[in-house]
Amino acid sequence: MIGGGTGLPVVLHGLRKKNADITAVVTVADDGGSSGVIRDYINVVPPGDIRNVLVALSDIPQIYKDIFQYRFDTKDQFFSGHAIGNLIIAALSEMNGDDIFSAVQKLSQMMRIDGKVYPAASVPLALNAEFSDGTCLSGEAEITAAEKNIKKVWVTSNDGSKPEARPEVIKAIMEADQIVLGPGSLFTSILPNLMIENVGRVVCETQAEVVYICNIMTQKGETEKFTDADHVRVLNNHLGDNFVDTVLVNTEEVPQDYMDYQKYNEILDQVKYDFAGLREQNCRVISDNFLKLRDHGVFHNGKKVVEELIRLTGRPNSWVVDRYN
Structure with missing residues (x-):
């Protein structure tokens, strides 16, 4: 899978339960929260998304996962807001001569990861945007x-070099039976991976089926008023090719007044369904109730998404999961 954010680990965890052969390619353009602070101080690849993916694929006891995920209380001042796992990833990277790729592979062994976790690039990347104005x-x-x-x-x-993924990342994409994008923030979790030139190129060249898990809700500052077809159109336009083969779309209505918009303040409205717009882009559309309601928030039902992905591949023990923030 290629991506980042909170949606990726949910699907990865479900895939691990199905004994799928998973490679997760994780964004390194995050500059917010604990990841952003650590990145600014020691110039390391932001560790937050990598941390969450490692936990989703780990086979260590739950107590160790909880320790790895523990975030210091705001009263702790010096460590305030930092997750222990972020600090461990940063330390291992420094111990390995700032080689985040090698650090993640060693940590994967320590955490008994079922699959592979690859940073999309080995250096921190800055995301840049041009707006419509x-x-x-x-x-x-x-x-x-x-x-x-x-x-x-x-x-x-940051160092002026051309953003590039390591050969292991490219090899995993080219050898995959299925490439999965999302769910995750379109412009800040999924596209940063595809904008790495050699990643975007091989995603367009691969013979594997490219599946996009469309977001259920629009996001403030990114996808306001977007339909599902708009999401796919942005992906295709950025790579200059209609490379998305299949789209998973939720068609179940979110109950009125269910969402807590103060708690989930980046969420706006439900993504509208545009079947004609998707078909115009040569997409196979799979629409179903992929909705899961929890804690007054809206999420993908990881179990149903995983079942559909496995049904699509026809070979449940061989594939790559690519793209999440």
Whole structure:
């Protein structure tokens, strides 16, 4: 899977239960929260999304996962807001000469990961955006906070080098039976991976089926008023090719007044269904009730999504999961 954010680990956890052969390619353009602070201080690849994916695929006892995920209380000042796992990933990266790829592979062994976890790039990447009014901004958090219509995004590296994925990432994509994008923030979790030139190129070239799990809700500062077809159109336009083969779309209505918009303040409205728009882009459309309601929030039903992905591949023990924030 390729992506980042909170949606990716949910699907990965479900896939692990089905004994799928998983490779997760995880975004390294996050600059918010604990990941952003650590990134600014020691110039390491932001660890938050990697941490969540490692936990989703780990076979260690739950108590160890809870420790790895523990976030220090705001009263702790020095460690305030930092997850222990983020600090461990940063430390291992430094111990390995700032080689985040090797650090994640060693940590994968320690955590008994069922599958492979690959950072999309080995250096921190900055996400850049041009808005419909012609202005530009750099930084994931700043882009989202601007609350403007995004025209396009691209990534740059802090050290001036050309953003590039390691050969292991490219090999995994090319050898996959199925490539899965999402669920996750379109512009800040999924596209940052695809904007790495060699990643975007091989995703278009691969013979594997490319499946996009469309978001259920629109997101403030990113996808306001988007239909499912708009999501796919943005992906295709950024890579200059109708590369998305299949789209999983939720058609179940979110109950009125269920969402807690103060708690989930980045969420707006339910994504509208546009079957004709999807078909125009040569997509196979799979629509179903993929909705899960929890804690007054709206999520994908990981179990149903995983069942559909496995049904699509026809070979439940061989594939790659690619893209989440």
